[in-house]
Amino acid sequence: QVFRMADRYFPNATLLYNDDRRWWDFNGDYTPVYLLIRSLQEHGCRVGGLGLQFHMFDNFLHGEHESFLNPRTLFLCLDLYAKLGIPVNFSEVSIVSRRDLGDGDAFQELVTEKLYRLWFSHPAVSAVTWWNLVDGTAAYAPLGSEDGENSLRAGLVNYDFSPKPAFKVLEHLIKHEWHTETELDYEDGALNQFHGFYGMYEAEISTDSGTFSRTLELGRKNCNIFPLNLK
Known part of the structure; x- marks a missing residue:
């Protein structure tokens, strides 16, 4: 109903299904998100893309990193979603640099480079969108604080807009390595x-x-x- 209503009132818009729950729960052709999109397509819904949210929130804190950060699982998911014939977007990306990780900035830099290389290498991926650009500006927390979501320090620049190492590694990839x-x-x-x-x-x-x-x-x-x- 939602897709049909959106198509009726916004016929020129690109309609995406944006998943923030369990897209990484891979179970072959029985993966829930894959089955959902297939069902929408078979019922004639105009699905123009698939959004995959990648936030290192509770799923990272409570042990799901074994699948959430597993390159094999990520490639299996992307290969599966590619069969849908629609662009795949990593629609919201939060890679943490929490202080309790030791050198959180170094952790964020390493994981950012590895994940972006993986995503960039897959032909089904059409876009990657970083979520909170500036540390200290996340939702539901005072500006400049490290309360709530700000404690994750998932921005690419510090609160004073100075670039973090993850920003610099992306700058190198985009402006130099992936540049002709x-x-x-x-x-x-x-x-x-x-x-x-x-x-x-x-x-x-x-x-x-x-x-x-x-x-x-x-x-x-x-x-x-x-x-x-x-x-």
Whole structure:
């Protein structure tokens, strides 16, 4: 009923099911979230994506890290949800740097890098959204305090906006490692191609007539063929 009503009043919106409970409880084709989405699809509901919340809250504190942080389980879940044929988003991510972990910042940095590499490597994953950007600003707690959810210290920057190690490791991955810069010499009549990460590119073409700039978008669903008219 909810999906049908949303589709009726918001026909151009992307409708997602966002799970915050047990998506990591893997049981093959009988995994509950998988069965739910399959049922919605079979009943004609327009499900445009699957959101997976990844908060290190009670599930981390009470021993569920054996599945919640297990790379094999995460890959099994992603392989299963990929069969639904819809984009998978890690819709809310909280990776803690709690003080009782010892060097909480180092823990957060390590886990952030490992998880982002895993998520980035899977073709079903289309987006990752970090939840609380700034420490000390979580819900239901005084600003700047370490009460409530703030005690998790799950931001990427400190309360004074200085970057934490996890911020720097993501900056390196996104701006350097998962970033493409290349040059090629044009050959008339040949297949002129390059391999790069999906995204927007600023192409600078130098000819005897001068230098031209063009914006290219390399996308998963694009044909990724770019005729260039330099006249």
